[in-house]
Amino acid sequence: xxxxxxxxxxxxxxxxxxxxxxxxxxxxxxxxxxxxxxxxxxxxxxxxxxxxxxxxxxxxxxxxxxxxxxxxxxxxxxxxxxxxxxxxxxxxxxxxxxxxxxxxxxxxxxxxxxxxxxxxxxxxxxxxxxxxxxxxxxxxxxxxxxxxxxxxxxxxxxxxxxxxxxxxxxxxxxxxxxxxxxxxxxxxxxxxxxxxxxxxxxxxxxxxxxxxxxxxxxxxxxxxxxxxxxxxxxxxxxxxxxxxxxxxxxxxxxxxxxxxxxxxxxxxxxxxxxxxxxxxxxxxxxxxxxxxxxxxxxxxxxxxxxxxxxxxxxxxxxxxxxxxxxxxxxxxxxxxxxxxxxxxxxxxxxxxxxxxxxxxxxxxxxxxxxxxxxxxxxxxxxxxxxxxxxxxxxxxxxxxxxxxxxxxxxxxxxxxxxxxxxxxxxxxxxxxxxxxxxxxxxxxxxxxxxxxxxxxxxxxxxxxxxxxxxxxxxxxxxxxxxxxxxxxxxxxxxxxxxxxxxxxxxxxxxxxxxxxxxxxxxxxxxxxxxxxxxxxxxxxxxxxxxxxxxxxxxxxx
Numbered sequence: 001x002x003x004x005x006x007x008x009x010x011x012x013x014x015x016x017x018x019x020x021x022x023x024x025x026x027x028x029x030x031x032x033x034x035x036x037x038x039x040x041x042x043x044x045x046x047x048x049x050x051x052x053x054x055x056x057x058x059x060x061x062x063x064x065x066x067x068x069x070x071x072x073x074x075x076x077x078x079x080x081x082x083x084x085x086x087x088x089x090x091x092x093x094x095x096x097x098x099x100x101x102x103x104x105x106x107x108x109x110x111x112x113x114x115x116x117x118x119x120x121x122x123x124x125x126x127x128x129x130x131x132x133x134x135x136x137x138x139x140x141x142x143x144x145x146x147x148x149x150x151x152x153x154x155x156x157x158x159x160x161x162x163x164x165x166x167x168x169x170x171x172x173x174x175x176x177x178x179x180x181x182x183x184x185x186x187x188x189x190x191x192x193x194x195x196x197x198x199x200x201x202x203x204x205x206x207x208x209x210x211x212x213x214x215x216x217x218x219x220x221x222x223x224x225x226x227x228x229x230x231x232x233x234x235x236x237x238x239x240x241x242x243x244x245x246x247x248x249x250x251x252x253x254x255x256x257x258x259x260x261x262x263x264x265x266x267x268x269x270x271x272x273x274x275x276x277x278x279x280x281x282x283x284x285x286x287x288x289x290x291x292x293x294x295x296x297x298x299x300x301x302x303x304x305x306x307x308x309x310x311x312x313x314x315x316x317x318x319x320x321x322x323x324x325x326x327x328x329x330x331x332x333x334x335x336x337x338x339x340x341x342x343x344x345x346x347x348x349x350x351x352x353x354x355x356x357x358x359x360x361x362x363x364x365x366x367x368x369x370x371x372x373x374x375x376x377x378x379x380x381x382x383x384x385x386x387x388x389x390x391x392x393x394x395x396x397x398x399x400x401x402x403x404x405x406x407x408x409x410x411x412x413x414x415x416x417x418x419x420x421x422x423x424x425x426x427x428x429x430x431x432x433x434x435x436x437x438x439x440x441x442x443x444x445x446x447x448x449x450x451x452x453x454x455x456x457x458x459x460x461x462x463x464x465x466x467x468x469x470x471x472x473x474x475x476x477x478x479x480x481x482x483x484x485x486x487x488x489x490x491x492x493x494x495x496x497x498x499x500x501x502x503x504x505x506x507x508x509x510x511x512x513x514x515x516x517x518x519x520x521x522x523x524x525x526x527x528x529x530x531x532x533x534x535x536x537x538x539x540x541x542x543x544x545x546x547x548x549x550x551x552x553x554x555x556x557x
Contacts, residue, residue: 020392041062044267054274054285077189077190085134089136090135092249105203116142128158139169164176203222221410227406227407230265235346245295247295258356347374349445395439398435403431408423447464460521480495492521495529496527
């Protein structure tokens, strides 16, 4: 058996030479359903702020949120929905999202998160893939007209029986949210549902955003997501005194698990600054509501720090939060700690299929660990790093990161084959990420298996090049991809954005790399850009960079 030791922060780490670790105990897991979590919060902190939605002027206590959720559940049951039915949620961040998240759990329904950026074909695919019986939808957002989409698809959604729209306007074939949510609580019906629920039941379906093939419907249980939120909150020392600003979208695990549920497990206030991310609205919400924590992807933090109104807002109440979704440059970490007062900011790593976190840095980790690694395994979580034959690699060697434990999803809805591709017989989730582990159990993500490029037989991890280029004082952001090449198979392309007011040349970049990176890792193609193709969650879409470069250079893909 592998010997385990405790480092000075109380984490369980490996002392052998293999890249395997168990995250230790970190307190007990919770055997609860989502509705039980809200019941407990309402009983323990009935009059504390639970939900503040700034742009809607909404403010609810935990007891009020519980009552609103239970009324919605009663309405959904009265309209014929039964435990196990799927209900889609198609909306940006607003109060009804949170009410529906908890209300669906009281009714025993499986909430299906739908990306607000979906267009009609993607919406049709998602609703039919999991057989949604009902949907709650915003009327429109940005350039998307959801009512028109659903109307056009009315004959192509055979399972969809109940359509509920937000707002006061009437739409043919739809009920208004108030028609369903503003009803008397049916205590008997809710008690009957509660008696049938188990914390291992599926409660949430989220579609993964793959770059090839159709999205996979990751199916998560109460146990997966409640405990992920609970353990992450413990790492950040959350309590009912905390107030979390959540600019990340609710349809993503970052919002609804590490945001909503994380707060509910500890009685902290949920603060939604705006429907979609707006840097100035976020800063104002932090100052006005006295937020102590903030979640976001690096691009969100950069946007807030660079916002013209930044200096006008008092951010002294901030202390912690999670940055995830992309690497954090060291300069950004310094600015977040020094200028935003987030001395206890943590870095998280995970994926939808693991509900989402597998690792997280700790509040007192030195800066080099918070920018150079994604931390250590969460409690009750196992991590191993394997080679192509499935064997655990020595400490320090790169390989595929695999996760096992309470956090691993049930599987992909209606897709046993793709489930078996990603979860092996021993229930290890194969993440597709290339990582290394040090002797203390700290994990460093090197890149994606699919992102790894092979130039003339040499394996090259784009992230290594990106992290070096980030040390140049002129560079604000860099993304490295592989593009087709007749001689070497693949060549390296770098898209670079420089800091405002700076200028840079291709020769300057290459000279900076000489003698510091192996010659075959120096980018052949360099482009200076002002922006990157992004997902709505703020992640760079590297496959679009790759496609654009191949087209520009007239390379065969």
